[in-house]
Amino acid sequence: xxATQLTAPSISARNLPSxxxxxxxxVKFASVGPLxxxxxxRRSFRGLVVKAATVVAPKxxxxxxxxxxxxxxxxxxxxxxxxxxxxxxxxxxxxxxGEVVAIGEGKKLGNTKVDxxxxxxxxxxxxxxxxxxxxxxxxxxxxxxxxxxLGTLETDDIKDLKPLNDRVLIKIAVAEEKTAGGxxxxxxxxxxPSIGTIxxxxxxxxxxxxxxxPLPVSSGDSxxxxxxxxxDLKGSEGSDYIVLRVSDVIAVLS
Numbered sequence: 456x457x458a459t460q461l462t463a464p465s466i467s468a469r470n471l472p473s474x475x476x477x478x479x480x481x482v483k484f485a486s487v488g489p490l491x492x493x494x495x496x497r498r499s500f501r502g503l504v505v506k507a508a509t510v511v512a513p514k515x516x517x518x519x520x521x522x523x524x525x526x527x528x529x530x531x532x533x534x535x536x537x538x539x540x541x542x543x544x545x546x547x548x549x550x551x552x553g554e555v556v557a558i559g560e561g562k563k564l565g566n567t568k569v570d571x572x573x574x575x576x577x578x579x580x581x582x583x584x585x586x587x588x589x590x591x592x593x594x595x596x597x598x599x600x601x602x603x604x605l606g607t608l609e610t611d612d613i614k615d616l617k618p619l620n621d622r623v624l625i626k627i628a629v630a631e632e633k634t635a636g637g638x639x640x641x642x643x644x645x646x647x648p649s650i651g652t653i654x655x656x657x658x659x660x661x662x663x664x665x666x667x668x669p670l671p672v673s674s675g676d677s678x679x680x681x682x683x684x685x686x687d688l689k690g691s692e693g694s695d696y697i698v699l700r701v702s703d704v705i706a707v708l709s
Contacts, residue, residue: 508588508595518557518591520598525571526557527579529588529595551686552580552608553597567665571601572619580605580616580698582686605686605698606657612691618657618698623672625651625680627695649682650708651697670701677708 511518520526530553555577561570573579586599606618618624628650653676659667672678685699 508590511589511591515591518589518596518598520557520559522559523562523569523571523601524559524598525555525573525579525601525604526596526598527553527581527586528556529553529597551583551605551688552578554578556596559601564661564665565663567663569661569665573601573604573607578608580608580613580688606655613688613696614654614690614692614694616655616688616696616698618655620657621660621670621701622657622698623653623670623701623704624655625678625685625697625699626654626690627651627697650677650679652677654696656701672701672704672707678704679706679708680704 518526555573555575558571558573558575561568563569581597581599582603582605585603586597588595588597590596602620604619605622606616606624608616614624614626616624653672653674655674656670656672659669662668680697680699681703684703685697688696688698690696
């Protein structure tokens, strides 16, 4: 069956459904050539959905996470650079850390009950796209599973992060400045390395009896890891780090 062809100049704003804040007008789209709508699907537009934080009404004075979930009060976004320059909202980095303010009762592995491994008051770093954000008591919070916590961090320097469970903290190797033939590489052409040195390891994953299984790597090991795994983080000294599961470490280099 032939695909339907639409030519952009033939589309007028008068033909579009009305949305709040917009009125039909005679403005027409600039010509962009034929558009094959047969190749588009609902999936093409999923990335346009905007997630908003859930607002908890003031009548609720406490939140108790269930199971192996934790409630984290999100660290305030930096509004200025270290030099004191005020950052616009679009340039402020979304924080990935905060303080645990409530924990669930834990989970069961087989017949064994396992408690949450972090306590209230613990500063943590969590996966960027995990959990459900909510506004509560005038502050931003996030509720997520314990397994979405990357580690605990008592300082402001990511190199001091202590990974949780089966995760490891790796300092990423510096990208090559030259090709094998000696040509200098521009920043845009430098390939992101997937090699680094393990800085810290977690205590290991839990088996069905609730016992920890030690990780097969140690601090100081040079390793290669899956290219698109983990969560990238920036250290205070400017170095690049990554936190990932040990299953994403594919080789030890020596």
